[in-house]
Amino acid sequence: MNLSNLKPAEGSTKARKRIGRGPGSGLGGTSTRGHKGAKSRSGYSRKIGFEGGQMPIQRRLPKFGFKNINRVEYKAINLDTLQQLAEAQQLSKIGVEELIAAGFISKSQLVKILGKGELTAKIDVEAHAFSKTAETAIQALGGNVVKI
Incomplete structure (x- = not known):
């Protein structure tokens, strides 16, 4: 066996339907397009969203938002x-760089610290925004809050 005698497996390929090649082919005449109408003509292209004259969905539904x-x-x-981050890496200051290194955020993202969960370690936190509960929880333990 070599490259010159490779063939696809039996039954895996099908011959292309050659339409519009005369009546003897069985696919001449209307060339599988049916009789008359816009779809039978050359150059026909339906407008995007056209539903055969029925009111299209983008016009039936109202605009919102x-x-x-x-x-x-x-x-x-x-x-x-x-x-968790402070315990795992023994950090006393957590900023954007530490969060990027830990894989919590990407370089382009802005960070907001929210107040869910409990904080027991005294840490200085540097972020773009803080919720009131998070800010008070950090400061209650003697930590600093720095807005970038």
């Missing part, structure tokens, strides 16, 4: 996550 272009997206990090 909007996208706030000024929205600032934060990655939420809870106090219990900070506690």
Whole structure:
């Protein structure tokens, strides 16, 4: 066996349907397009969303909502996550670099510290935003809160 006599497996390929090649082929005449109408003509292309004259769905449904272009997206990090990180790596200061190194956030993300969970270690936290509960919990243990 060599490259010159390789063939696909029996029954795995099918011959292309050659339409519009005269009546003897059985696929001449209307060339599988049916009789008359726009779809039988050359150059026909249906508009996107066209439903045959029926009122299209994008016109039947009402408009709603909007996208706030000024929205600032934060990655939420809870106090219990900070506690685990502080215990695991014996940290007294946790900033964005430490969170990136630990794999909690990527370089482009902004961080907001939220108050879920319990904090027992005294740590200084540096982030882009804090919830009130998180801020008071960190400061109650003698830690510092630094907004970037």
